[in-house]
Amino acid sequence: MSKISFIGTIFLVVTTWNLAFSQKSQLLIARNSVGKLQMAINNKQDANAQLGIIGEGIKASEAAQNDKKTKKWPETWAIKAYLSSYVAITDPNEGNSDKYYGLAIEAIDSAKRLDKFQTNTHLIEASIYNINIKKQEKANAAFAKNDFTTAFSLLKEVSDFFPKDTTLAVNTALAAQNIRGFDNALEYFKRAKENGARNPAIFQNLANIYTSKFETDQAIKTLEDGIRVNAGDVNLTNNYINLLLDNEKYVEAIKVIENTLKTDTANKLLYFLYGYLYQNNSGLGTxxxxxxKALVIDENYFDALYQLGVAYIQSANEALKSTSADKNQKFTSFINRAEVALLQAHEINQNDKPTVQLLIEIYTRKNKLDKVQELKSKLEEF
Structure with a gap:
């Protein structure tokens, strides 16, 4: 956002103004200062030159506000508001900038209250614009100091003034989150999304808030919207899959994983999840x-090794239930595969109790009692 300059030749030509006022009147000097400031801005004069012009105008406007007659005129306060607001966003001296920020706010209130016929609308609007620029600066400073309460209070006002600015909306939402104002965070993240923001983090935050409010369908839809505009984003996809799994939408989760694996063929977690879903739905072969496939990507992937061992044990048990002539051969084959997988898992994480317990079960079936005793001794050490 840039500083707003008040454009209007009406401030450049002063001889056409009400001739009842003396050429030397303080209000006329203040009017001229607005015109001079516009010329200085157009001519790209430096800040010091601009501040010099403003200083002359503010001095005149303050004299006008102390006059019994002109202090009742909205123009007096509108000019002071505009010039003070410009100091607030221009003066590098923080103390002076803050001082005129406060004076501008007071002058805006007076100008709005007195301007019943809205003859100073442009000046007042320009002043409010500048004040919001200053508020944003103060909000950013507060945010950097982790003063999120102040940051949110200011950012909310600025975002409401610039509702189409998605960066402002996101920053407002983040400040709200930091003070646990989740309803406010939801409002401003939604504002950013509705105005075209595509950052995956926006959709993730929205989904998390909806989930915390038990609005699961809305959370799922939000992540779907995010994936639609951020195709291939790993974090969004993982969040989406996890949300489907948390809500036992297994069929939908399998479809998402299948589609994702068509392009993301090196994602060991997706292969693991795919296997886990099929394992829990009697699809042991798949x-x-x-x-x-997950282990081809990472041969030391403990979770995949452990679940593969469990799957082989399940397949072994299924083989025993069959009536085929080679059921014992199949049982032995699956048990041997389970042993290999679980031994690898045990080597990676020797303190995992479930792995040791499964190995004890296997060696008990194989009647390898020395191995059983060795592993039971290990369990006692845990």
Missing amino acids: AELAYN
Whole structure:
């Protein structure tokens, strides 16, 4: 955002103003200062030159506000508001800038109250614009100091003044989150989204807030919207899958994973999740294939090794239930595969109790009692 300059030749030509006022009147000097300031801005004069012109105008406007007659005129306060607001966003001296920020706010209130016929609308609007620029600066400073209460209070006002500014909306939402104002955070993240913001973090934050409010369908839709405009974003996709899993929408989760794996073929977590979903829906063959694909990507992937071992044990148990002539052969084959997978898992994480317990079960079936005793001794050490 840039500083607003008050454009209007009406301030450049002063001889056409009400001739009842003396050429030397303080209000006329203040009017001229607005015109001179506009010329200085157009001519790109430096800040010191601009502040010199403003100083002359403010001095005149203050004299006018102390006059019994002109202090009742909205123009007196509108000019003071505009010139003071410009000091607030121009003066590098923080103390002086803050002083005129306060004076501008007071003058704006007086100008709005007195301007019943709205003859000074442009000046007042320009002043309010400048004040919001200053508020944003103060908000950013507060945010940097982790004063999120002050930051939110100021950013809310600025964002409401510039509702189409998505960066402002996001910053307002983040400040609200930091003070646990989740309803406010929701409002401003939604504002950013509705005005075209595409940052994946916006959709993630919105979904998290909806989830905390138990609005699951809205959370799911939000992540779907985010994926639609951020195709291939890993974090959004993972959040979406996890949300589907948390809400037992397994069929939908499988479809999302299948589609994602068409392009993201190196994602071991997705292969693991795919296998886990099929394992829990009696698709042991597909689960074993998925775990093995995850292990091709990372041969030391503990979770995949452990679940692969579990899947082989389940397949072994299923083989025993069959009536085929080779059921014992199949059982032995699956148990041997389970042993290999679980031994690898145990080597990676020797303190994992479930892995040790499964190995004890396998060695008990194989009647390897020395191995059983060794592993039971390990369990006692945990």
